[in-house]
Amino acid sequence: xxxxxxxxxxxxxxxxxxxxxxxxxxxxxxxxxxxxxxxxxxxxxxxxxxxxxxxxxxxxxxxxxxxxxxxxxxxxxxxxxxxxxxxxxxxxxxxxxxxxxxxxxxxxxxxxxxxxxxxxxxxxxxxxxxxxxxxxxxxxxxxxxxxxxxxxxxxxxxxxxxxxxxxxxxxxxxxxxxxxxxxxxxxxxxxxxxxxxxxxxxxxxxxxxxxxxxxxxxxxxxxxxxxxxxxxxxxxxxxxxxxxxxxxxxxxxxxxxxxxxxxxxxxxxxxxxxxxxxxxxxxxxxxxxxxxxxxxxxxxxxxxxxxxxxxxxxxxxxxxxxxxxxxxxxxxxxxxxxxxxxxxxxxxxxxxxxxxxxxxxxxxxxxxxxxxxxxxxxxxxxxxxxxxxxxxxxxxxxxxxxxxxxxxxxxxxxxxxxxxxxxxxx
Amino acid sequence: xxxxxxxxxxxxxxxxxxxxxxxxxxxxxxxxxxxxxxxxxxxxxxxxxxxxxxxxxxxxxxxxxxxxxxxxxxxxxxxxxxxxxxxxxxxxxxxxxxxxxxxxxxxxxxxxxxxxxxxxxxxxxxxxxxxxxxxxxxxxxxxxxxxxxxxxxxxxxxxxxxxxxxxxxxxxxxxxxxxxxxxxxxxxxxxxxxxxxxxxxxxxxxxxxxxxxxxxxxxxxxxxxxxxxxxxxx
Numbered sequence: 001x002x003x004x005x006x007x008x009x010x011x012x013x014x015x016x017x018x019x020x021x022x023x024x025x026x027x028x029x030x031x032x033x034x035x036x037x038x039x040x041x042x043x044x045x046x047x048x049x050x051x052x053x054x055x056x057x058x059x060x061x062x063x064x065x066x067x068x069x070x071x072x073x074x075x076x077x078x079x080x081x082x083x084x085x086x087x088x089x090x091x092x093x094x095x096x097x098x099x100x101x102x103x104x105x106x107x108x109x110x111x112x113x114x115x116x117x118x119x120x121x122x123x124x125x126x127x128x129x130x131x132x133x134x135x136x137x138x139x140x141x142x143x144x145x146x147x148x149x150x151x152x153x154x155x156x157x158x159x160x161x162x163x164x165x166x167x168x169x170x171x172x173x174x175x176x177x178x179x180x181x182x183x184x185x186x187x188x189x190x191x192x193x194x195x196x197x198x199x200x201x202x203x204x205x206x207x208x209x210x211x212x213x214x215x216x217x218x219x220x221x222x223x224x225x226x227x228x229x230x231x232x233x234x235x236x237x238x239x240x241x242x243x244x245x246x247x248x249x250x251x252x253x254x255x256x257x258x259x260x261x262x263x264x265x266x267x268x269x270x271x272x273x274x275x276x277x278x279x280x281x282x283x284x285x286x287x288x289x290x291x292x293x294x295x296x297x298x299x300x301x302x303x304x305x306x307x308x309x310x311x312x313x314x315x316x317x318x319x320x321x322x323x324x325x326x327x328x329x330x331x332x333x334x335x336x337x338x339x340x341x342x343x344x345x346x347x348x349x350x351x352x353x354x355x356x357x358x359x360x361x362x363x364x365x366x367x368x369x370x371x372x373x374x375x376x377x378x379x380x381x382x383x384x385x386x387x388x389x390x391x392x393x394x395x396x397x398x399x400x401x402x403x404x405x406x407x408x409x410x411x412x413x414x415x416x417x418x419x420x421x422x423x424x425x426x
Numbered sequence: 427x428x429x430x431x432x433x434x435x436x437x438x439x440x441x442x443x444x445x446x447x448x449x450x451x452x453x454x455x456x457x458x459x460x461x462x463x464x465x466x467x468x469x470x471x472x473x474x475x476x477x478x479x480x481x482x483x484x485x486x487x488x489x490x491x492x493x494x495x496x497x498x499x500x501x502x503x504x505x506x507x508x509x510x511x512x513x514x515x516x517x518x519x520x521x522x523x524x525x526x527x528x529x530x531x532x533x534x535x536x537x538x539x540x541x542x543x544x545x546x547x548x549x550x551x552x553x554x555x556x557x558x559x560x561x562x563x564x565x566x567x568x569x570x571x572x573x574x575x576x577x578x579x580x581x582x583x584x585x586x587x588x589x590x591x592x593x594x595x596x597x598x599x600x601x602x603x604x605x606x607x608x609x610x611x612x613x614x615x616x617x618x619x620x621x622x623x624x625x626x627x628x629x630x631x632x633x634x635x636x637x638x639x640x641x642x643x644x645x646x647x648x649x650x651x652x653x654x655x656x657x658x659x660x
Contacts, residue, residue, distance in 0.1 A: 016615035138627035174481035
């Protein structure tokens with residue numbers, strides 16, 4: 001029984017070390033760098049970005065750092081450097097409040113005039129991150145259905161929440177923690193009358209009262225038909241949308257906006273991302289390339305002249321700018337400064353043959369992943385092996401046991417630490 | 427002859443269980459009462475939420491914003507596990523009484539496993555009370571979906587407690603101080619895996635994988651017991 005106990009303790013030690021040592025190294029030597037802010041300038045009609053400089057600061061950045069830290073780069077797709085004020089002036093639809101302070105409003109762009117109200121009326125930002133997608137984050141499957149016609153300025157939470165069961169839309173009263181039979185019956189009946197097939201696949205809405213008005217929820221039924229459900233004056237208002245069930249809607253990110261042009265974003269099963277418009281639920285497919293919703297953050301910036309979609313994984317950021325008819329005008333791909341291999345990252349890759357990560361990205365579920373080290377980790381393995389052999393020769397005047405060598409050859413630094421402590425039992 | 431050996435073995439095993447029962451029953455009862463008191467506090471704190479705010483707002487905070495109304499419970503299993511291990515093994519180790527036990531005519535592995543099973547059962551009973559109380563409190567104020575989320579949030583904490591019990595045992599039984607510290611560090615690492623600050627229910631997808639590090643700690647404890655039995659100090 002001693003041998004299995006030793007093996008188990010070594011396995012456990014390697015696992016724990018592979019979780020904590022890389023984590024400790026990251027905290028000590030690796031600075032987390034924010035993703036690049038990539039935008040489209042309607043002034044120069046070029047992509048422009050802001051990012052942290054990794055490594056030595058170029059002289060151009062130092063020259064431009066008049067009122068900001070020199071480690072922040074403001075550049076465009078052509079490589080031109082800007083200072084902060086120039087950068088903001090190139091993005092007047094975003095920094096419109098500063099434009100007003102600097103007396104630069106109304107703007108004259110592309111033969112059109114934009115005052116502050118015009119800018120405000122056309123601005124909208126829609127975002128989708130991997131952790132938000134249905135079934136990718138921990139969620140208690142109870143949702144509030146707000147009153148869409150509250151008869152007052154602010155929205156209020158109803159006294160109930162609903163759940164989708166195999167055969168109905170069930171409302172539970174929060175005061176009594178019991179099912180409200182009347183509401184349940186009325187909403188279930190309304191859904192069935194419109195052709196809803198239970199059970200529901202997903203419930204999509206923006207469940208907050210901090211929004212200008214309420215658009216209710218979008219329910220995807222068992223046949224992937226999408227239904228728009230609202231509570232209006234306490235009564236159900238159900239619309240079966242014309243959204244194609246062949247899309248197999250995976251997620252709808254709703255974002256109520258006073259413009260009432262887009263309900264939000266709709267993610268199809270094939271990872272196609274669509275704008276869900278107020279025009280009888282018409283979908284507009286966004287011309288995204290290499291977009292993976294399970295790995296990438298997505299943002300759509302809408303202004304009076306352009307729509308700019310920006311999506312990024314951990315290293316690459318991509319963007320496409322469209323005109324107001326959704327025709328792609330410009331595309332840009334940029335390797336973010338956070339992807340630069342610094343000496344600290346190189347040492348990390350060298351000393352850790354692999355690392356175990358427990359991450360809950362973007363508020364999602366905790367996931368366990370093992371990241372193998374690159375070929376450079378072979379150097380670390382060899383150094384660990386040599387160190388072990390030398391230490392054994394010096395300390396015990398003998399060549400180390402094969403078991404210890406095998407463990408170090410397999411697990412590198414983790415094996416070395418485990419063998420150093422438990423080695424006598426091997 | 428074999429029958430007689432087996433019967434003697436079973437008798438010996440029963441005697442060990444009885445010895446452990448006599449040793450830990452009062453401190454265990456104290457731990458149970460303390461845990462019960464903590465759960466009573468959780469019940470009072472939860473009720474207070476509903477006194478201070480409308481039910482629908484409390485539901486919003488708990489069900490959507492991820493407020494954990496039983497957050498006081500988070501470290502209780504770890505403390506319980508640590509104390510239980512100390513109660514069970516400190517007296518045995520300080521006066522080396524465990525050495526006598528390990529020289530009884532029963533396999534040392536079985537003896538240690540018997541000791542661990544007693545400890546884990548005692549710990550499990552306390553945690554069963556805690557989780558039952560949590561279920562009752564949550565289901566009184568919230569729908570069953572909230573109970574499921576609460577249990578998926580508290581289960582990793584319970585696993586942390588079991589890891590703390592086994593980890594402390596791993597450290598206490600080891601006779602060599604260098605290895606004792608190493609074992610304690612590894613055990614602390616395992617405990618830490620279950621206490622990540624996450625949204626309620628975030629451990630859910632890990633499922634069975636969640637139990638693996640704790641299950642591995644059980645056979646690992648046999649190594650220090652073996653080393654203690656054969657006086658492997660250096």
